[in-house]
Amino acid sequence: MPAPAVLMGAVAYDPKVVTIWEGFRAWLRGRGLDFDFVLYSHYERQVEDLVAGRIDAAWNSPLAWLRAERLAAASGGTVSALTMRDTDRDLTSVVVVRADSPLRQVEDLSGSLVGVGSVDSPQATLIPLGHLAAAGVEVDVRRFDVGVGLHGDHIGGERDAARALMAKEVDAACMIDANHLAFVQEGTLPPEGTRIVAQTARYDHCNMTVRDPASAGVRLFGTLLRGMSYADPEVRPLLDLEGLTAWEDGRTTGYDALARAVDASGFYAADGRVTAADYRP
Amino acid sequence: MTGAPATDAEVHLEGLGFGRGAHLLVQRALAALPPGGRLAVSGRDPTLPVHLPAWCRSRGHRVEWPDPADRSELVAVVVRGTADDDRWFGAERAGPALPSALSRRPPPRWGLGARGALLEAGGPEARFDLDERDLVWADVAPKLYAQAAARQWDPETAVPWDDAFALPADVEAAVVQVMTYLVENEQAALVVPARFVGRIHPHFREVMQLLAVQMADEARHMEVFSRRALLRGAALGTSSAGGRQSLFTLVAESDFALASFLLSVLGEGSFVDLLSFLEQHAPDPVTRRVCWLAMQDERRHVVFGMAHLEHQASVDPLLRDRLRAAIHRRHDALVDTAGLNADVFDALVVLAAGGWHPDDVSAGFEQVQRLHHVMDQGRQRRLVRLGFRPDEAAALSALHTRNFM
Numbered sequence: 001m002p003a004p005a006v007l008m009g010a011v012a013y014d015p016k017v018v019t020i021w022e023g024f025r026a027w028l029r030g031r032g033l034d035f036d037f038v039l040y041s042h043y044e045r046q047v048e049d050l051v052a053g054r055i056d057a058a059w060n061s062p063l064a065w066l067r068a069e070r071l072a073a074a075s076g077g078t079v080s081a082l083t084m085r086d087t088d089r090d091l092t093s094v095v096v097v098r099a100d101s102p103l104r105q106v107e108d109l110s111g112s113l114v115g116v117g118s119v120d121s122p123q124a125t126l127i128p129l130g131h132l133a134a135a136g137v138e139v140d141v142r143r144f145d146v147g148v149g150l151h152g153d154h155i156g157g158e159r160d161a162a163r164a165l166m167a168k169e170v171d172a173a174c175m176i177d178a179n180h181l182a183f184v185q186e187g188t189l190p191p192e193g194t195r196i197v198a199q200t201a202r203y204d205h206c207n208m209t210v211r212d213p214a215s216a217g218v219r220l221f222g223t224l225l226r227g228m229s230y231a232d233p234e235v236r237p238l239l240d241l242e243g244l245t246a247w248e249d250g251r252t253t254g255y256d257a258l259a260r261a262v263d264a265s266g267f268y269a270a271d272g273r274v275t276a277a278d279y280r281p
Numbered sequence: 282m283t284g285a286p287a288t289d290a291e292v293h294l295e296g297l298g299f300g301r302g303a304h305l306l307v308q309r310a311l312a313a314l315p316p317g318g319r320l321a322v323s324g325r326d327p328t329l330p331v332h333l334p335a336w337c338r339s340r341g342h343r344v345e346w347p348d349p350a351d352r353s354e355l356v357a358v359v360v361r362g363t364a365d366d367d368r369w370f371g372a373e374r375a376g377p378a379l380p381s382a383l384s385r386r387p388p389p390r391w392g393l394g395a396r397g398a399l400l401e402a403g404g405p406e407a408r409f410d411l412d413e414r415d416l417v418w419a420d421v422a423p424k425l426y427a428q429a430a431a432r433q434w435d436p437e438t439a440v441p442w443d444d445a446f447a448l449p450a451d452v453e454a455a456v457v458q459v460m461t462y463l464v465e466n467e468q469a470a471l472v473v474p475a476r477f478v479g480r481i482h483p484h485f486r487e488v489m490q491l492l493a494v495q496m497a498d499e500a501r502h503m504e505v506f507s508r509r510a511l512l513r514g515a516a517l518g519t520s521s522a523g524g525r526q527s528l529f530t531l532v533a534e535s536d537f538a539l540a541s542f543l544l545s546v547l548g549e550g551s552f553v554d555l556l557s558f559l560e561q562h563a564p565d566p567v568t569r570r571v572c573w574l575a576m577q578d579e580r581r582h583v584v585f586g587m588a589h590l591e592h593q594a595s596v597d598p599l600l601r602d603r604l605r606a607a608i609h610r611r612h613d614a615l616v617d618t619a620g621l622n623a624d625v626f627d628a629l630v631v632l633a634a635g636g637w638h639p640d641d642v643s644a645g646f647e648q649v650q651r652l653h654h655v656m657d658q659g660r661q662r663r664l665v666r667l668g669f670r671p672d673e674a675a676a677l678s679a680l681h682t683r684n685f686m
Contacts, residue, residue, distance in 0.1 A: 184328075
């Protein structure tokens, strides 16, 4: 009987993706799973290939998860979140202004110029703009499109928005909470140079998306990922690179805010078609 | 979360934020708790509610939120995760911190980790092929290193470069010739340890340090000898093909013990005698001083070479066979070469003669013959200390290169 097999897709947003998945591949193969991966240059083709059955699993951004869900439903199927990183749970995004800004609270942002990340960044564009819209705050948007198609995995757009804020080119900037901390620690933002005027509700980030029903290979894949231990020196450097300390069960309760933002902005249609006007991954 | 949470510890960050090191206080407080332990974190920095959970997420700690009605400065309760402990699961000490009870054969995984450090598991397997204690180590190494480090001298100030003296042209030429010979020998003496220092397992770091200082010694020797050679003129002396062939056989030796034997025990041992001879017969204060300075350093090199080989000979009864073979091999390789540069030999006679009267020359010649004898006696003594019988020591010493080094 052939070994259970999985072909996974991952988006090559950074050269380290090769290191990570080559390392995981060796580890998984050593535990009886015939695992391989293919790299995509953006998420849209990866999701289409997952739903079309050309790959068994997709290491998806939250936006890619939503599209997979919609595309699968449109073709009469369903997808599931097999696993996610511990660091994919309960994130928030923030809207920050310069410390000397007269803008004190979220309502004050009305009519201001807000710097955001790429058109397809859940954390630096879609979710925070959705948050402002839900609060009834209308703003002008200046987008920093870096790595379009990577769904915000490339940090460049967020960093450019932060720089534009300090250069007084925009009144406010949107970013994920961890990047606000990272930008302060790396010096892109001075330690007391910004003030947080809005914070979104908690949401979830990436997940390992699979088609239902899960094959034996996919089930084994999930079991093995969840069994990876940070105490294992073989995988710990890979977990560090991928930014997690443990794989958790997948959950899909943390994507509502993004789904509302996608609908409100018309990014994807209900059947999963890409409908964003100026989105060319 | 509602109500006041039961916590195991608390930390108040006051006005400190994560942009200025708040993580150190949180980390310190968490370190005192077991996994699952609960730490109440309070503070006034307005970014804490954003940065604390972001930081905790990346470290595998969980966060519980206070009741929204809580009006205290409590930011959140951090539940300690296991990642910090997991990272050190399987960690090991890379041997003892001090050079006592050294590992007989330290594993490649200790690699460049500091000896005695707690090493996280994983990481590269560094291949240092000189990794057997008995092949590398001598108990005297730490002490010799400390002495060597303490006795480093500055070529600029340790030598009376500006002292007034004037030598007859032929005597100056003899000094220049000898200095030229010394420079090329010191060059070889630098290259030989350089070829081994990167192959020694850092577990035996005092040996690496000692060899590094030895190389620095040779670098200074090259400097002062060439500076003396050019002190009164612009040209160096001659370099013979046979002399360079002799040095080449030294540099080509790839076995650490054998190279150490040929260079330090036989070569530098003889060199100490040569430098002593030159100090005695130096016609000027600069030559006298540079030879004396180099002699002090070379003595230390001989001490380490001897200690290292004496230790090895005590645990490896076959070592002497290899040393014997190395002498024969080098002798065979050099049998058809001229050995010592004739210009160097003549220059030594001129310096020892101190004048051009036939009696002076005869006395100088006699002194150089005596130098050969002293060198031979020294080599025999050291060979006997390494366990060779006296008659065999005499025979082996006679096979040593005529180039001295």
